[in-house]
Amino acid sequence: KIFNKMDSSLLEPTLYIVKGMVIMDNDGNRILAKYFDNNIFPSVKEQKAFEKNLFAKTHRANSEVIMLDGLTCVYKSNVDLFFYVMGSCNDNELILMTVLHCLYDSTSQILRKNVEKRVLMENLDVVMLAVDEICDGGIILEADPNAICQRVALRADDIPIGEQ
């Protein structure tokens, strides 16, 4: 019996869940972005066009979830920062939300609750490490913000980058 994948709407049992993660500022500029599926946006140009569109549609409406360009995007903002996690349009939104919360809460812990652009830029290195610990090539590596913060070895002497 041949099982035709085309006519099934069941979700594929795969570890590849996350299509992308983005942090933007309040002008819609990319601070950090990771895309894990080259079939969706083959180049940075397409990624940035998508981000521009995503920002335009989300920066005033704090409503947590939107469908755009065939992707489900969940998001959260604070002060002048916007956090996004993307997945495929028929995937489980609640899994994506878990990843978003992890991204936001880890960042918040790293920035000692000052989730704003200035502080993030001063700690960009550690935030980069955290993003790398959350997702590996589209696979959710860790979803617990406390575990993430342990793994990025938060620095004891926090001298902001701009003040050396």
Add this chain to the structure above:
Amino acid sequence: TKMNFKRDKKEEESGEASNPFGNLEKTTVLQEARAFNDTLINPRKCTVILSKILYLLNQGEVFGTTEATETFFAITKLFQSKDPILRRMVYLGIKELSHIAEDVIIVTSSLTKDMTGKEDLYRGAAIRALCTITDVSMLQALERYLKQAIVDKLPHVSSAALVRAYHLTSGSGELVKRWVSEVQEALNNDNVMVQYHALGVLYHIRKADRLAVTKLVTRLTKSHMKSPFAVSLLIRIAAKLVDEEEKPLDSPFFDFLESCLRHKSELVIFEAAHAIINLKNVTPREINPAVSVLQLFCSSPKPALRFAAVRTLNKVAISHPTSVTNCNVDLENLITDSNRSIATLAITTLLKTGAESSIDR
């Protein structure tokens, strides 16, 4: 001593003053990177420079092969430093440049040392960097270490090896098949993420062998896995099996899907409802329990949950419109939802269930 930046209003608004990454020039940054060759490495300074390089790459700045290779080799000099943050940034630099620079395998031994070394903070990240620069022909030499890493006591080491094994199977499934016993052992790990990753890899290895998958699912549906991610993956595997059966609804796996509708995690409940609704041969009677939980989600305070529910009900409305009629009142409430996507989905769903009158109201 800390400097006080006196900013005028305009600068404050643009945020440039506080952003050392504001107007970076690639050539300037690459000149700064000469500091990587210093005999005495200043970890803080080098971490900042490396952050700038990674930031430029992330912004889509193009590095030519020669540029990338020179930068890559400069970064390898930083292995001399024992600063943990710098070391971890080095791994990121290696990963980011590995597909542009040439001769990246030069760092193989440094990374192998780190993945097997005493510094626990390095090990998982070193594995991930190492597997990024490794091709199938070199894997043979690392196989022993990766197998050991899969069964390591530290969850992040185990997860790193499993996830990288999963990525590698796309290229060399054969090799990873030899690691089955280690992966099986990792499946019994107490850590929820290790469990999840192990199940993913094991299914990937076994998926062509229906009997083996059936055995695996039979065992796991009785074992009460702790990880919501793992259970959601198990639901997907079980649903596939149910879908291929002659009498799908007599299957014990269907009972498992139904039981997951009563799970404590919303993520799992939704996954189960979604799976049941999308089975090929379900009748309204089997769909109803799934529709009921989605109906509850419709009035959740969480937008993502309402969105997930109405998106799925929209689908049911195509195949079984009568099953959704019970939810009409809940859907009507969503027409005025502050989230436009939810409102739109609610309206199109109501149109499918023949409840135009309620939209007119």
